[in-house]
Amino acid sequence: MGKQVIIATKNKGKAKEFVSMFSPYGIEVKTLLDIPNAPDVEETGTTFKENAILKAETISGEMNTIVIADDSGLAIDALEGRPGVYSARYAGEEKNDEANMDKVLMELKDIPGEDRTARFHCALAVAVPGEETITVEGTCDGHILFERQGTNGFGYDPIFFVKEQGKSMAELSSSEKNKISHRAKALQQLKDRIDTIIVKGE
Numbered sequence: 001m002g003k004q005v006i007i008a009t010k011n012k013g014k015a016k017e018f019v020s021m022f023s024p025y026g027i028e029v030k031t032l033l034d035i036p037n038a039p040d041v042e043e044t045g046t047t048f049k050e051n052a053i054l055k056a057e058t059i060s061g062e063m064n065t066i067v068i069a070d071d072s073g074l075a076i077d078a079l080e081g082r083p084g085v086y087s088a089r090y091a092g093e094e095k096n097d098e099a100n101m102d103k104v105l106m107e108l109k110d111i112p113g114e115d116r117t118a119r120f121h122c123a124l125a126v127a128v129p130g131e132e133t134i135t136v137e138g139t140c141d142g143h144i145l146f147e148r149q150g151t152n153g154f155g156y157d158p159i160f161f162v163k164e165q166g167k168s169m170a171e172l173s174s175s176e177k178n179k180i181s182h183r184a185k186a187l188q189q190l191k192d193r194i195d196t197i198i199v200k201g202e
């Protein structure tokens with residue numbers, strides 16, 4: 001009854017994944033999408049970890065409660081790690097997933113299959129008022145396809161191929177993605193500390 005976590009994200013795709021990943025624990029997920037006029041935190045860090053800490057600590061400070069933030073993105077080897085921390089806004093400020101994928105596909109158009117290796121990164125930061133912020137990270141290896149495949153997930157999922165599964169990330173069901181994703185692997189590391197990330201136990 002009444003167990004909750006607050007995730008400082010406005011991304012609907014992430015929010016949905018966190019809802020699924022916390023539901024086996026009977027923990028309800030609240031995000032900034034549930035909070036009217038929640039502030040946008042400027043992501044000025046140079047790493048996923050720095051940005052996750054910025055988002056978690058800012059929102060935790062404002063709400064005076066435990067807050068988790070997720071900063072994530074795609075690092076492509078042939079692009080020297082880009083789009084990296086700029087993944088959300090790679091093709092422009094308006095954060096357009098389709099335009100972002102088009103830009104990546106265009107930049108990689110002459111890169112052969114074996115050189116299209118990439119990985120998703122996820123940093124999670126847990127800000128606890130009056131305590132030191134906890135951070136964990138997870139990655140998921142794959143390569144960039146030549147065209148979109150599948151319609152599940154969000155962001156770059158349709159162009160990201162996961163070898164072990166033999167499918168694009170967007171062809172995986174949500175339960176399959178939530179077993180192998182960068183986000184799932186990061187969250188796995190918080191599992192033993194699940195009590196420290198819960199807000200309410202009414």
Ligand SMILES: O=P(O)(O)OP(=O)(O)OP(=O)(O)OC[C@H]1O[C@@H](n2cnc3c(O)ncnc32)[C@H](O)[C@@H]1O
Nearest residue numbers: 009010011070071072073074087088154155156157
């Ligand atoms: O900052 P918040 O509000 O959480 O939402 P955001 O979309 O801006 O999130 P990020 O700053 O962490 O940027 C992450 C971007 O990386 C991409 N991304 C992250 N995780 C992904 C996933 O599981 N599948 C596909 N793309 C992902 C996607 O384009 C995201 O918009």
Ligand SMILES: [Mg+2]
Nearest residue numbers: 011043071088
């Ligand atoms: Mg963001």
